[in-house]
Amino acid sequence: MKRLTLAALAAALANPTFAQAQSPEVTLRVVSAFPENSLYVKRLESWIERVNAEGKGVLQLNFIGGPKAVPTFEMGKAVQGGVVDIGMATGAFYTNVFPEADALKLTEMFVAEQRKNGVLQYINKVWNEKGNMQYLGRIVENQPFHLYLNKEIAKPDLKGLKIRITPVYRDFFGAMGATLMQTAPGEVYTALERGVVDGYGWPVGGIFDLNWHEKTKYRVDPGFYDAEVSLTANLKKWNSLTAKQREFLQQQVINMEGRNDFWKAYGAEERKRQEAAGIKAITFDAATTAAFVKQAYDAGWAGVIKLSPQHGPAMQKLFTKKK
Numbered sequence: 001m002k003r004l005t006l007a008a009l010a011a012a013l014a015n016p017t018f019a020q021a022q023s024p025e026v027t028l029r030v031v032s033a034f035p036e037n038s039l040y041v042k043r044l045e046s047w048i049e050r051v052n053a054e055g056k057g058v059l060q061l062n063f064i065g066g067p068k069a070v071p072t073f074e075m076g077k078a079v080q081g082g083v084v085d086i087g088m089a090t091g092a093f094y095t096n097v098f099p100e101a102d103a104l105k106l107t108e109m110f111v112a113e114q115r116k117n118g119v120l121q122y123i124n125k126v127w128n129e130k131g132n133m134q135y136l137g138r139i140v141e142n143q144p145f146h147l148y149l150n151k152e153i154a155k156p157d158l159k160g161l162k163i164r165i166t167p168v169y170r171d172f173f174g175a176m177g178a179t180l181m182q183t184a185p186g187e188v189y190t191a192l193e194r195g196v197v198d199g200y201g202w203p204v205g206g207i208f209d210l211n212w213h214e215k216t217k218y219r220v221d222p223g224f225y226d227a228e229v230s231l232t233a234n235l236k237k238w239n240s241l242t243a244k245q246r247e248f249l250q251q252q253v254i255n256m257e258g259r260n261d262f263w264k265a266y267g268a269e270e271r272k273r274q275e276a277a278g279i280k281a282i283t284f285d286a287a288t289t290a291a292f293v294k295q296a297y298d299a300g301w302a303g304v305i306k307l308s309p310q311h312g313p314a315m316q317k318l319f320t321k322k323k
């Protein structure tokens, strides 16, 4: 009789439904690879507040911090290894985990469409297998990258200029002849202030968040690619959640994706704000402009394919809009 009871108890403990009844609420630790005072983090924090209000008894998020807690280029490793549960970053910050991460900058359709046409499924398979990460969703889009400069250029030629980069811009700015210097966002101001760089890559919005406008004279138009900021979760942690917790978290991320239109209006406002701050747009004639954008994509894809002969060509097919 006693034996039977113990066996029944052991079976009950091993049963996920029972375990769920014992701990219905889970708390996940979240970090950001972007600086604490960036708009990305402010929006992340308001989203977390909402998640915590709606997730009582199911799932809670605990925001640990930004690069002061986990350095920008270390965050991917922290999510991969489960030191933290969820990370907000762009793929360029964790190419040290798997190089394909940086390819998301090259998607030519929004994440809502990627969810419908199978592209996101492919992305998640790569993130699962190579990053030990669950790809939760993309929370920044509608934000083309630009080249910002302190020196004027008449054509897309960066020979003799030192430009701050991340992997996002490496192939393109390198192809234009720039001398490249990689830094985390948190080090851009100092690099500009000390004259260590003559310019930097960054999306259309955000240069005021860290006062870079004080050290910026020009923005080169047009923009190129689409800035990607996404949430990823440690795969083991994700798999350890109950179905209810996973569905709740996934839906919350999809809700945030539904607000990505915000970035379009924000981009337009930021261009105006730059103009008001005295930052001049450098533009080229139509043919040069078209060649500039083409070179951006050609160099970007060549870089991705070189680093990932396995997934690069498939990603190019999936991410590129047929024209």
Ligand code: 173
Binding pocket: 090, 092, 165, 166, 167, 168, 184, 185, 201, 202, 203, 227, 228, 229
């Ligand atoms: O740091 C960067 O310039 C960068 O790679 C990036 C990517 C996405 C959004 C903002 C910045």
